[in-house]
Structure formats: structure tokens, C-alpha cells
Amino acid sequence: MARIGVVTFPGSLDDRDAMRAVRLAGAEPVALWHAERDLKGVDAVVLPGGFSYGDYLRCGAIAARSPIMGDVIEAANKGMPVLGICNGFQILVEAHLLPGGLIRNDHGSFVCRDQRMRVEHASTAWTNRFTVGDEITIPLKNGEGGFIASAETIRELEGEGRVVFRYLDVNPNGSMNDIAGIANERGNVVGLMPHPEHAVEPGFGPDTPAAMRSGTDGLVLFQSAVAALLAV
Amino acid sequence: MPVVVVEVMPKPELLDPAGKAVAGALARLGHSAFSGVRIGKRIELTVDRPVDEALLEEVRAIAEDLLANTVIEDVVAVYPSGAEDELDEFSIVAAGETH
Numbered sequence: 642m643a644r645i646g647v648v649t650f651p652g653s654l655d656d657r658d659a660m661r662a663v664r665l666a667g668a669e670p671v672a673l674w675h676a677e678r679d680l681k682g683v684d685a686v687v688l689p690g691g692f693s694y695g696d697y698l699r700c701g702a703i704a705a706r707s708p709i710m711g712d713v714i715e716a717a718n719k720g721m722p723v724l725g726i727c728n729g730f731q732i733l734v735e736a737h738l739l740p741g742g743l744i745r746n747d748h749g750s751f752v753c754r755d756q757r758m759r760v761e762h763a764s765t766a767w768t769n770r771f772t773v774g775d776e777i778t779i780p781l782k783n784g785e786g787g788f789i790a791s792a793e794t795i796r797e798l799e800g801e802g803r804v805v806f807r808y809l810d811v812n813p814n815g816s817m818n819d820i821a822g823i824a825n826e827r828g829n830v831v832g833l834m835p836h837p838e839h840a841v842e843p844g845f846g847p848d849t850p851a852a853m854r855s856g857t858d859g860l861v862l863f864q865s866a867v868a869a870l871l872a873v
Numbered sequence: 874m875p876v877v878v879v880e881v882m883p884k885p886e887l888l889d890p891a892g893k894a895v896a897g898a899l900a901r902l903g904h905s906a907f908s909g910v911r912i913g914k915r916i917e918l919t920v921d922r923p924v925d926e927a928l929l930e931e932v933r934a935i936a937e938d939l940l941a942n943t944v945i946e947d948v949v950a951v952y953p954s955g956a957e958d959e960l961d962e963f964s965i966v967a968a969g970e971t972h
Contacts, residue, residue, distance in 0.1 A: 699945075702939070702942065706939065734944070741944060742942055742945040744945055746890065749891070749893065789887060790944070
């Protein structure tokens, strides 16, 4: 069975939800601790949402320099699947595993909503069970989720097809080009602001036209990782 | 003990929602002379030895590596506290940046 690690930093909030999502996707969740230089032999890593180190200095800045991140960066550069969710996405850009940056929402307020978005890249380790053009709904909750990058980086991301998810209906935080998530060149590292681990189980997900709280689109990201690991 | 100051500002071309909110408050309070507010950070590093050029060089490197994220921010100045009047001598200016 695939083993997927979830790192807990001081101030992580959604680590247990992420572990539950991993289990529901058919993999074994493994708890990892920020202060240890030990990936416990996992096959993939999730950096969960929350407010690591209280967002001190900048969101994700201190977590990106924590002991375990040295190992995560090394493994990611060798091709291990890594998913950064919300604060985890901020940690990935601070660790330079993904380009660009995330700044305070342009309207200045925290936003919490069920967010529709379109899948734009379906050959990453975390999206291979989607089809390009799929429209999915995933809960979003952030205060600093505005994705920004230099014009050159945006050109590169768009030109190489590395925008993974794009916001639909509304741009909730002022992200450039409505970007909700991106991947590295190799497609093993993906970061996104919305929270797929909150849409994995009927009864607890976002509303859908079919039924209240029945949305499970987020589960597909974790199932994709399981499929990618089986394919290796 | 000596202190080295690092000043960091959001990049000028990026929106600064916090500054914008303060600008809105100033306007509501009737301070009509101010058309913009931008909010940055001042970071003070206490040093356990005299500040020399080698140490300032180390702080400049720390500033670019950790204290600022140069994707979204600029290091505007690095100088020993008390040297504000001699800013020209000690400040560093990021490439292409003016202040």
C-alpha cells in the first residue's frame, strides 16, 4: 500500500483532515513532524493548511526552513510527489519548489467559500485522474491567497501548461490569471490554495446540485497520487 | 549592544492591501493630503560584537535570503542603528530599485 506522509508544523490545522483524505483514497497516512529529519520512507508528502509559525515574517517562510523541509526538497527534486495545500502552497513557494508568491487577498479580507475551478493540467502526480476541462468544487479559505509572479514567470507557467487549476465564476483573492494552483516542470510538485482534503467524503463536502455537502472532488487529487505511485 | 536594522517593503508594482486599508481610514478621518500608504517591515538584529563591513555583508545576505522574499518584496535598506543620518554610507539598494 502506498504510504503518504503529512507534515505537521507548529500551527498546522488541516493535517488530520489530510491524513483522513489519504486513508479514504486508499493509501496509508504517515504522520511526519517538522523538527525531525525523517521522512519515514514515505512515497509522497502532503504539506497541509493552517498557519505554520503563526504566519510570522511571511506565510510559510519559517516552515520552509524547518528541518524536515530539507529532506522534502531533496526528495521532491528526485521526483517524489509533493502536494502543498493553502499554507502548504505558501511553504512550497517559500522553499522555491514552486515559483511566484502568495500575497494578501486584494480585497483585504479572509475568504471562505466553496470555490469552483477548472482543471487545466491532468498529467501531474496529483491530477492524473482528472481530465483537462473538468470543473470541480473545492472549499477555499485564506487571507493571503493572491498568487503573483513576474510577467516572465507567468508566461513560463502558461506557456508550459503548468497552471493546474484556475478559478471559475469569481477570482476570490486577486490571483494573477485566476491561478488557483500550479505545478513544477516535472509535475510531481503541486500547490493550490483551495483545500481538497475538505471534499473527500459525502456528508462533509461542499454542496453540489445533487445534494447538500455531497461534493467529493478533492478525493481525486489523493487518488491520483495513489495511481501515480502504483504506476512507478 | 549594537543593532543592525533591515527595512523591507512590498514591491512597488504589487498591490499592498494593508496600506490601501490604512489609506482608506486616513481619508475617512479627514486627512486629505495623503494619496497613498504602503506598509513594510523594520527588522532589528541585535549583534554581540562590533558592527563591521563583514557583518553588514552577512546581514545583507540574510535579508535577501530569509527576511525578505524577493519575489514579492525588496530589501530597501540595511544599516547599523543610529546610522540613519549616514544612510548613504551603509544602505544597500536592490538592483534597479530606488527609494
